[in-house]
Amino acid sequence: MAGPAGAVELRRISKSFGSVQAVKSVDLTLDAGSFTTLLGPSGCGKTTILRMVAGLETPSDGEILVNGNRINEVPIHKRNIGLVFQNYALFPHKSVFDNVAFGLKYRDVPKEESRRRVAQALELVRLPGMESRLPSQLSGGQQQRIALARAVVIQPDVLLLDEPLSALDANLREEMRVELKKIQRELNITTLFVTHDQEEALAMSDTVVVMSEGESEQQGPPEEVYNRPASAFVADFLGYSNLLEARVLASNGATTALELTDGVNVNADSANGHFGHAQVKLVIRAEKIGIASEWDGSNGDSILDGTVADVDYLGVTARYFVKVGDLRLQVIGTIDEHPFREGEAVKLRIRPRDCVVLGSA
Amino acid sequence: MGNAGIRAFTTLVYLFMFAPIAVVVLLSFNSAQFGSFPIEGFSLKWFEELFNNAAIVRAFQTSLWLAIVTAIVSTTFGILASIALVRYDFPGKSWINTLLVAPVLIPETVLGVGLLLFMLWLSQPRSLPVLMLGHILISLPYVVLVVQARLVGIRRVYEEAALSLGANRIQTFFAITFPLLMPAIFAGLLFAFTISFDNITATIFWRPPGTETVPTQIYGMLRNSISPEINALGTVMIVITVGIPLLAGALARYFARAKP
Numbered sequence: 001m002a003g004p005a006g007a008v009e010l011r012r013i014s015k016s017f018g019s020v021q022a023v024k025s026v027d028l029t030l031d032a033g034s035f036t037t038l039l040g041p042s043g044c045g046k047t048t049i050l051r052m053v054a055g056l057e058t059p060s061d062g063e064i065l066v067n068g069n070r071i072n073e074v075p076i077h078k079r080n081i082g083l084v085f086q087n088y089a090l091f092p093h094k095s096v097f098d099n100v101a102f103g104l105k106y107r108d109v110p111k112e113e114s115r116r117r118v119a120q121a122l123e124l125v126r127l128p129g130m131e132s133r134l135p136s137q138l139s140g141g142q143q144q145r146i147a148l149a150r151a152v153v154i155q156p157d158v159l160l161l162d163e164p165l166s167a168l169d170a171n172l173r174e175e176m177r178v179e180l181k182k183i184q185r186e187l188n189i190t191t192l193f194v195t196h197d198q199e200e201a202l203a204m205s206d207t208v209v210v211m212s213e214g215e216s217e218q219q220g221p222p223e224e225v226y227n228r229p230a231s232a233f234v235a236d237f238l239g240y241s242n243l244l245e246a247r248v249l250a251s252n253g254a255t256t257a258l259e260l261t262d263g264v265n266v267n268a269d270s271a272n273g274h275f276g277h278a279q280v281k282l283v284i285r286a287e288k289i290g291i292a293s294e295w296d297g298s299n300g301d302s303i304l305d306g307t308v309a310d311v312d313y314l315g316v317t318a319r320y321f322v323k324v325g326d327l328r329l330q331v332i333g334t335i336d337e338h339p340f341r342e343g344e345a346v347k348l349r350i351r352p353r354d355c356v357v358l359g360s361a
Numbered sequence: 362m363g364n365a366g367i368r369a370f371t372t373l374v375y376l377f378m379f380a381p382i383a384v385v386v387l388l389s390f391n392s393a394q395f396g397s398f399p400i401e402g403f404s405l406k407w408f409e410e411l412f413n414n415a416a417i418v419r420a421f422q423t424s425l426w427l428a429i430v431t432a433i434v435s436t437t438f439g440i441l442a443s444i445a446l447v448r449y450d451f452p453g454k455s456w457i458n459t460l461l462v463a464p465v466l467i468p469e470t471v472l473g474v475g476l477l478l479f480m481l482w483l484s485q486p487r488s489l490p491v492l493m494l495g496h497i498l499i500s501l502p503y504v505v506l507v508v509q510a511r512l513v514g515i516r517r518v519y520e521e522a523a524l525s526l527g528a529n530r531i532q533t534f535f536a537i538t539f540p541l542l543m544p545a546i547f548a549g550l551l552f553a554f555t556i557s558f559d560n561i562t563a564t565i566f567w568r569p570p571g572t573e574t575v576p577t578q579i580y581g582m583l584r585n586s587i588s589p590e591i592n593a594l595g596t597v598m599i600v601i602t603v604g605i606p607l608l609a610g611a612l613a614r615y616f617a618r619a620k621p
C-alpha cells in the first residue's frame with residue numbers, strides 16, 4: 001500500500017525510558033506537504049516523538065509509516081529525513097558549503113550537480129555566496145538558515161524541526177517564522193515542527209497537536225484548537241480562558257440558558273457543544289468577553305454586572321480579573337484612554353457564540 | 362607572612378626544584394672531566410661521546426621504539442574506550458571506567474610487581490612485549506582521561522545531524538567525531554609518548570635482562586661513576602620530554618591560527 005509521497009503516519013506510538021513513559025499511545029497522521037506542530041509544555045514528549053520519526057529513538061510500541069511503509073526498523077541514515085535542531089548543530093570544522101553538501105556526498109550526487117544544488121539551497125534561505133564561510137563566522141539566525149538549507153537540500157521525505165527558533169531573539173524569531181513557513185510552502189515538504197510557543201504553533205501550522213504528559217490532547221487546525229478546546233488542559237494552555245461549571249436551565253433549538261452561579265445566567269449557542277447534561281463545563285476565552293461601563297441593546301447577549309478586582313496593564317490591552325457574584329472572570333479588553341481601575345464597577349458582555357462546552361470539538 | 366614573604370618562599374621552592382636540573386644542563390656543556398663550578402670552558406664533546414657509546418645509542422633506540430608503539434597503541438585503544446564509555450550505555454560501565462583509570466592512582470612499584478606476578482602466574486618470562494604492555498597500561502589512563510573530556514564536549518547533535526544526512530556510524534565517526542577529537546588525540550599521543558619515554562620505576566621491574574631504556578641506562582651508569590656523559594644524556598632527555606610537548610603546543614596554536 002503506497003500512500004502519497006511524504007505522508008507520515010504514527011500508529012499508537014509509545015516510548016518509555018525506564019520507568020518514565022515519555023510518549024503514551026499517540027496516533028498522528030501528517031498529510032503529504034502539510035505543516036504539523038507538536039505543541040506542549042516542556043517535558044511532554046514532543047522531542048521524543050520527533051526523534052522516533054527521525055530514527056534516533058526506537059518506539060517501545062506502535063508503528064511509524066512513511067509513504068505507507070513501516071520504517072521502525074530502518075536505521076536513521078537510510079530514512080531520508082531532514083533534521084533541524086534548536087542549536088543549529090552545524091559542523092564547526094566544515095565550511096558552509098561542506099555543511100550543506102554533506103548529505104549529497106552520501107547520495108552519490110556528482111560534484112557539479114552538488115555545487116548547483118548547494119547554491120540553490122543557499123539562495124532559498126537568502127544567504128547566497130556564503131559557501132566558504134565557517135559556522136563560527138555566522139550569526140545565530142544565519143546559522144539556523146544554513147542548517148535549514150542543509151536539511152532541505154537532500155530533498156527529504158519529511159522535514160523535522162525541534163524548536164528551531166527558540167535560540168533566536170524575539171524580533172528575529174518572528175521574521176524567521178514567516179520565512180520558514182514560506183520555504184515550507186514553496187518546497188511543499190511534509191513538516192513536523194516542535195515548539196512550546198503557542199504563537200508559533202498557531203501562526204505556522206496546518207494542524208496543531210496539543211500534547212500533555214506524553215498524550216495527544218487535541219489535534220486540529222489552529223482556529224479549531226483555539227476556539228473549540230477539547231479539554232481543560234488545551235483551554236488553559238492556549239491563551240487566557242475562563243473554565244466554568246454551568247447548570248443547564250432551559251434549551252430551545254437555537255440557544256441554551258445556563259446558570260454559572262447563583263443569579264448569574266448566560267445564553268449559549270446550542271450548536272456550541274453537547275448540552276444534554278444538567279451540568280456542563282464551559283469555556284469562555286478572556287478576549288471574547290466585552291468589558292465596558294455600559295452596553296446598549298443586547299440581541300441575546302448576556303450582560304453581567306461586575307467589579308474589577310485586579311488589573312494587569314499590557315499596553316495595547318489590559319487583563320482584568322472581574323468579580324461577578326462569587327465568580328472571578330478573566331477579561332482581556334483593549335484600552336481606550338486608560339484602563340479600568342481596581343474597584344470600578346463594569347458590565348461584561350458575553351455573546352452566545354463564545355460560550356463553548358468543553359469536550360465537544 | 363606578607364606578600365613579599367610568600368614570593369620569596371615560592372622562589373625558593375622553585376629554585377630547589379629546578380636548580381639540580383639547571384646544574385645538569387650546565388655541566389653537560391662543561392669541557393672539564395669532573396663536574397665542578399666554575400665551568401672551565403664550553404664544549405659539546407660529551408654529546409659526541411654519547412653517539413660513540415653503543416650502549417647508549419641502543420638504549421635510545423629501545424626507548425624511542427617503546428614510546429612510539431606505546432603512544433600509538435594506547436591512543437587507539439584510548440579513543441575506542443572513550444567512545445564506548447561516553448556514547449554508549451552498557452552494564453558494568455562505571456567499573457570498567459574505574460579500572461581503566463586506576464593505574465594513575467596505584468604506585469608504580471605496586472603496578473610493577475603486580476604485572477610481574479601476573480606474568481609469573483601465566484609462566485611468561487620478562488620480555489620486550491611485557492615491557493610494552495606495561496607501558497601501555499601506565500599511559501592508557503591519561504589518554505582515556507584526555508579523550509573522554511573532549512568527547513563529552515563534542516555535542517551529540519553533530520553526530521546525529523550527520524546520521525540524519527545519510528552517513529552511517531563509521532562514516533560519521535571519520536567525518537565528524539574524529540576531526541573534532543583531533544586536539545585530544547594529539548595530546549593523548551604526546552602524553553603517552555613522554556610517559557613511556559621517561560618512565561623508570563616500572564621499567565626496572567619489567568625489562569628483560571640485557572635490555573636498557575634511556576632512564577635505566579642512566580641509572581645503571583650512575584651506579585658505576587659520575588661521568589659528564591650522563592649530564593649530556595640527561596640534557597637530551599630533558600629536551601625531548603619538555604621540548605616535544607612545547608613544540609606540539611606551538612604547532613597546534615600555529616595551525617589553529619592558520620585556519621581561514
Ligand SMILES: Nc1ncnc2c1ncn2[C@@H]1O[C@H](COP(=O)(O)OP(=O)(O)O)[C@@H](O)[C@H]1O
Pocket residue numbers: 017020021022040041042043044045046047048049
Ligand atoms: N534519553 C532519555 N532518557 C530518559 N528520559 C528521557 C530521555 N529523553 C527524554 N526523557 C524524558 O521523557 C520525557 C519527555 O521528554 P521530551 O520528549 O524531551 O519532552 P519535550 O521535548 O516535550 O520537552 C521527559 O520526562 C524526559 O525527562
Ligand SMILES: [Mg+2]
Pocket residue numbers: 043046047048
Ligand atoms: Mg524538547
